[in-house]
Amino acid sequence: xxxxxxxxxxxxxxxxxxxxxxxxxxxxxxxxxxxxxxxxxxxxxxxxxxxxxxxxxxxxxxxxxxxxxxxxxxxxxxxxxxxxxxxxxxxxxxxxxxxxxxxxxxxxxxxxxxxxxxxxxxxxxxxxxxxxxxxxxxxxxxxxxxxxxxxxxxxxxxxxxxxxxxxxxxxxxxxxxxxxxxxxxxxxxxxxxxxxxxxxxxxxxxxxxxxxxxxxxxxxxxxxxxxxxxxxxxxxxxxxxxxxxxxxxxxxxxxxxxxxxxxxxxxxxxxxxxxxxxxxxxxxxxxxxxxxxxxxxxxxxxxxxxxxxxxxxxxxxxxxxxxxxxxxxxxxxxxxxxxxxxxxxxxxxxxxxxxxxxxxxxxxxxxxxxxxxxxxxxxxxxxxxxxxxxxxxxxxxxxxxxxxxxxxxxxxxxxxxxxxxxxxxxxxxxxxxxxxxxxxxxxxxxxxxxxxxxxxxxxxxxxxxxxxxxxxxxxxxxxxxxxxxxxxxxxxxxxxxxxxxxxxxxxxxxxxxxxxxxxxxxxxxxxxxxxxxxxxxxxxxxxxxxxxxxxxxxxxxxxxxxxxxxxxxxxxxxxxxxxxxxxxxxxxxxxxxxxxxxxxxxxxxxxxxxxxxxxxxxxxxxxxxxxxxxxxx
Amino acid sequence: xxxxxxxxxxxxxxxxxxxxxxxxxxxxxxxxxxxxxxxxxxxxxxxxxxxxxxxxxxxxxxxxxxxxxxxxxxxxxxxxxxxxxxxxxxxxxxxxxxxxxxxxxxxxxxxxxxxxxxxxxxxxxxxxxxxxxxxxxxxxxxxxxxxxxxxxxxxxxxxxxxxxxxxxxxxxxxxxxxxxxxxxxxxxxxxxxxxxxxxxxxxxxxxxxxxxxxxxxxxxxxxxxxxxxxxxxxxxxxxxxxxxxxxxxxxxxxxxxxxxxxxxxxxxxxxxxxxxxxxxxxxxxxxxxxxxxxxxxxxxxxxxxxxxxxxxxxxxxxxxxxxxxxxxxxxxxxxxxxxxxxxxxxxxxxxxxxxxxxxxxxxxx
Numbered sequence: 001x002x003x004x005x006x007x008x009x010x011x012x013x014x015x016x017x018x019x020x021x022x023x024x025x026x027x028x029x030x031x032x033x034x035x036x037x038x039x040x041x042x043x044x045x046x047x048x049x050x051x052x053x054x055x056x057x058x059x060x061x062x063x064x065x066x067x068x069x070x071x072x073x074x075x076x077x078x079x080x081x082x083x084x085x086x087x088x089x090x091x092x093x094x095x096x097x098x099x100x101x102x103x104x105x106x107x108x109x110x111x112x113x114x115x116x117x118x119x120x121x122x123x124x125x126x127x128x129x130x131x132x133x134x135x136x137x138x139x140x141x142x143x144x145x146x147x148x149x150x151x152x153x154x155x156x157x158x159x160x161x162x163x164x165x166x167x168x169x170x171x172x173x174x175x176x177x178x179x180x181x182x183x184x185x186x187x188x189x190x191x192x193x194x195x196x197x198x199x200x201x202x203x204x205x206x207x208x209x210x211x212x213x214x215x216x217x218x219x220x221x222x223x224x225x226x227x228x229x230x231x232x233x234x235x236x237x238x239x240x241x242x243x244x245x246x247x248x249x250x251x252x253x254x255x256x257x258x259x260x261x262x263x264x265x266x267x268x269x270x271x272x273x274x275x276x277x278x279x280x281x282x283x284x285x286x287x288x289x290x291x292x293x294x295x296x297x298x299x300x301x302x303x304x305x306x307x308x309x310x311x312x313x314x315x316x317x318x319x320x321x322x323x324x325x326x327x328x329x330x331x332x333x334x335x336x337x338x339x340x341x342x343x344x345x346x347x348x349x350x351x352x353x354x355x356x357x358x359x360x361x362x363x364x365x366x367x368x369x370x371x372x373x374x375x376x377x378x379x380x381x382x383x384x385x386x387x388x389x390x391x392x393x394x395x396x397x398x399x400x401x402x403x404x405x406x407x408x409x410x411x412x413x414x415x416x417x418x419x420x421x422x423x424x425x426x427x428x429x430x431x432x433x434x435x436x437x438x439x440x441x442x443x444x445x446x447x448x449x450x451x452x453x454x455x456x457x458x459x460x461x462x463x464x465x466x467x468x469x470x471x472x473x474x475x476x477x478x479x480x481x482x483x484x485x486x487x488x489x490x491x492x493x494x495x496x497x498x499x500x501x502x503x504x505x506x507x508x509x510x511x512x513x514x515x516x517x518x519x520x521x522x523x524x525x526x527x528x529x530x531x532x533x534x535x536x537x538x539x540x541x542x543x544x545x546x547x548x549x550x551x552x553x554x555x556x557x558x559x560x561x562x563x564x565x566x567x568x569x570x571x572x573x574x575x576x577x578x579x580x581x582x583x584x585x586x587x588x589x590x591x592x593x594x595x596x597x598x599x600x601x602x603x604x605x606x607x608x609x610x611x612x613x614x615x616x617x618x619x620x621x622x623x624x625x626x627x628x629x630x631x632x633x
Numbered sequence: 634x635x636x637x638x639x640x641x642x643x644x645x646x647x648x649x650x651x652x653x654x655x656x657x658x659x660x661x662x663x664x665x666x667x668x669x670x671x672x673x674x675x676x677x678x679x680x681x682x683x684x685x686x687x688x689x690x691x692x693x694x695x696x697x698x699x700x701x702x703x704x705x706x707x708x709x710x711x712x713x714x715x716x717x718x719x720x721x722x723x724x725x726x727x728x729x730x731x732x733x734x735x736x737x738x739x740x741x742x743x744x745x746x747x748x749x750x751x752x753x754x755x756x757x758x759x760x761x762x763x764x765x766x767x768x769x770x771x772x773x774x775x776x777x778x779x780x781x782x783x784x785x786x787x788x789x790x791x792x793x794x795x796x797x798x799x800x801x802x803x804x805x806x807x808x809x810x811x812x813x814x815x816x817x818x819x820x821x822x823x824x825x826x827x828x829x830x831x832x833x834x835x836x837x838x839x840x841x842x843x844x845x846x847x848x849x850x851x852x853x854x855x856x857x858x859x860x861x862x863x864x865x866x867x868x869x870x871x872x873x874x875x876x877x878x879x880x881x882x883x884x885x886x887x888x889x890x891x892x893x894x895x896x897x898x899x900x901x902x903x904x905x906x907x908x909x910x911x912x913x914x915x916x917x918x919x920x921x922x923x924x925x926x927x928x929x930x931x932x933x934x935x936x937x938x939x940x941x942x943x944x945x946x947x948x949x950x951x952x953x954x955x956x957x958x959x960x961x962x963x964x965x966x967x968x969x970x971x972x973x974x975x976x977x978x979x980x981x982x983x984x985x986x987x988x989x990x991x992x993x994x995x996x997x998x
Contacts (some may be wrong), residue, residue: 013931016809017807017809017934018926020806020807020809021807021922021925021926023940024803024806024807024922024938024942026920026943027942028918028942030947031945031949032915033955034949034958035911035949035952035953035956036911038909038953038957038958039865039904039958040904042862042865042866042868042956043865043868043869043899043903043904043907044869044870046866047866047867047869047870050862050863050865050866051866051867051869052881053863054863054864054866054867054879054900055865060885060938061856061859112889212750249651272711306986321914397913479696529760623830
């Protein structure tokens with residue numbers, strides 16, 4: 001009985017299963033008939049239409065590459081643009097013997113070994129019916145010579161193409177960057193971001209600098225042309241056309257003239273300069289010395305030039321302003337003073353006696369002041385003016401690293417500024433936690449003492465120090481720094497202004513600000529460390545010199561610039577803003593191995609401020625001599 | 634053993650009608666690859682190697698008794714899940730999606746493994762609970778399907794996810810999921826479309842619109858569809874003749890050895906060729922249904938049904954996408970498109986079908 005029921009169930013189950021199977025078969029038949037109908041429609045009903053498209057003519061879809069957007073300075077001076085030039089191009093499909101053709105061409109126009117190598121590379125990557133460049137930038141004479149002989153070269157033609165040009169060359173190389181040929185990595189990146197279609201036909205892409213950071217604005221939208229081509233691939237008739245839209249134009253906050261003056265003021269020094277308008281975060285000048293010729297990279301740099309740039313001890317490819325990390329030296333003192341006031345560790349009137357060194361309680365180790373014998377009795381004001389190290393050793397020790405870390409990180413030390421340029425480094429603001437993580441060591445009181453004068457573990461980038469200086473100049477209200485001021489649309493004449501919004505307000509007490517700023521003004525007056533460079537200025541400069549040690553001095557050893565290898569000499573810093581009462585420019589100068597901030601860096605800053613505030617062009621354009629200033633830091 | 638005995642041993646567990654159908658499709662594959670490769674031997678020969686490898690695996694599976702097959706369900710599914718999670722965490726990005734896992738020696742695409750693993754696991758699960766099937770079991774089976782599918786959607790590989798979902802759905806359907814639930818899910822899915830649509834970002838909507846209107850993306854994927862449709866349409870009734878397809882030989886057809894191989898075939902052999910190809914496919918599918926109908930256990934019925942229906946779906950989706958009625962989702966034409974992985978996955982499935990057919994006599998007592 002029991003068995004009977006089970007059997008019946010089993011049969012019922014089979015029945016239901018087969019029913020479902022029958023429905024599935026019906027489903028497959030429906031799919032089949034959909035395909036049959038579609039094939040009938042395409043291959044019988046519409047056959048002649050598709051026949052026409054495929055047989056007599058063939059549709060070719062040709063991308064139209066948009067013009068790349070220009071880059072202008074704040075006054076409309078061109079920093080990057082396109083010019084049209086002639087190239088000699090070959091369509092391999094239409095050329096019988098490539099090798100022969102190229103050898104023949106070489107008798108008419110110069111074709112170098114490098115040209116051939118590039119051509120072979122293009123040949124290996126080519127797409128269908130693409131014309132490949134064998135020579136670019138033909139002279140008018142070469143164009144004429146080839147045109148007369150063109151009939152001998154089927155499949156070879158002269159084309160007008162747009163080339164990228166950077167009128168300021170090396171002076172803006174670290175700012176503007178450059179474009180270069182799209183390589184495999186770029187292709188993968190584009191595919192990943194689903195942009196490959198918009199780069200059909202494009203040969204170049206931004207590789208560094210603003211060209212890279214603003215690639216999406218500059219590139220534009222690729223157009224498309226549907227053309228009928230004959231069996232040889234020649235375009236016969238255009239069927240439809242979606243025009244490309246050019247890339248957007250970038251208008252920078254950079255002042256090209258200011259940039260040029262800043263660049264030249266460095267003379268033979270290596271280093272960096274960043275100038276910011278503290279009222280809105282606009283970057284006015286952005287210099288990293290030495291630069292390099294960006295045009296070398298556009299069509300692939302050759303080995304010789306590359307080796308030269310890459311192996312140079314001056315590291316011209318290193319963007320010092322954005323990525324160079326240096327100890328801030330004494331430029332950190334105004335910020336330390338504000339920390340001391342904020343935490344009530346020091347009152348403005350508190351005076352120390354400076355014997356020329358500092359001892360941690362219970363330790364024999366001497367932290368020396370730069371001035372042998374010390375500065376006598378020093379209060380906070382004087383500590384900034386004469387850059388007294390002893391004062392800050394003690395202040396740092398009493399503040400403790402936690403307070404220092406908290407206060408300085410609010411200013412932006414140890415963080416990226418968020419500048420609209422890719423590849424920024426963040427500097428280093430050390431903390432107990434950081435040291436444990438990095439070295440698995442606890443923090444020692446001695447570590448704090450060095451941080452007090454901007455040595456030790458501290459690192460800043462010139463960009464970062466410019467940002468914190470601008471924030472100080474603007475009474476603690478920070479604006480996010482940016483290089484691009486406006487994006488001008490090519491399509492609608494709608495221009496997007498990059499808004500300058502305050503990022504945060506540190507709410508520094510006015511009395512504290514007043515003290516520190518007055519002291520920074522006195523730095524540039526007789527008795528201050530930068531008095532020489534500021535002499536005769538019709539506006540008041542607030543500033544602070546600094547020196548960043550490149551090599552450590554042994555206990556009891558004396559620093560003597562003349563005895564030290566030039567590349568081991570100290571780096572010179574100068575931070576400043578002016579006019580002191582109502583700052584319009586805040587800047588940072590770093591001169592590598594420049595020795596003293598007051599002697600080397602401050603004069604460069606002075607020239608830049610003179611031009612920006614007074615319109616005064618250094619005459620003749622400065623040729624900074626390698627002279628050592630008397631002032632020490 | 635004599636030669637004859639050896640031969641018999643070789644074919645005992647092969648299903649001859651199925652073998653005939655598969656063999657014909659492989660022949661078409663080699664023929665069309667030769668043309669698509671511009672009369673070159675490179676692609677056909679390496680496809681031949683794919684076939685040999687996959688055929689060996691098929692033979693081994695076909696000789697595997699059913700209870701062994703069932704035992705592989707959980708390990709294969711578990712391995713597939715581990716690999717899919719591995720892909721999500723450490724996968725290599727290629728063409729904008731994270732699908733490949735680099736195991737040092739080889740890179741693998743775990744979603745391929747799941748094409749077999751998911752129906753296997755679900756059929757195993759239903760077999761285990763055959764006596765006491767309740768709605769809860771269908772719910773669990775659905776979860777078994779959705780977990781890997783969610784991981785594949787995230788890669789993102791929408792095409793594979795949809796097709797794998799289909800293979801799992803077939804198991805649910807054949808396992809007897811009630812019409813009321815099916816209807817309910819269908820209505821709910823339809824109703825949620827406008828809601829989901831409103832939740833999408835503009836660029837996501839744009840992408841979906843582009844799937845259905847290729848002319849919007851004439852430089853990207855739309856180009857493939859436009860050129861493939863021209864190839865199919867210009868083939869006409871009799872085709873342009875073998876090796877004479879202009880779309881193919883003038884390089885207008887993209888991916889013509891893989892996803893778009895049907896366009897090559899269709900251009901050169903026309904509507905007549907299409908009918909013959911569809912005939913072969915229907916023959917293979919029909920044989921699959923017969924095997925399914927005769928299968929002796931619940932597990933084998935579900936498995937055989939799902940394998941057959943999935944095969945039919947692949948063929949339909951590929952031909953539909955090439956002829957411009959379905960969006961381009963990167964599905965090869967089964968057994969014809971060039972590619973070792975898909976050849977292997979398909980023949981593993983056919984190996985199971987053959988095992989189900991040839992071992993049932995032993996199971997039935």
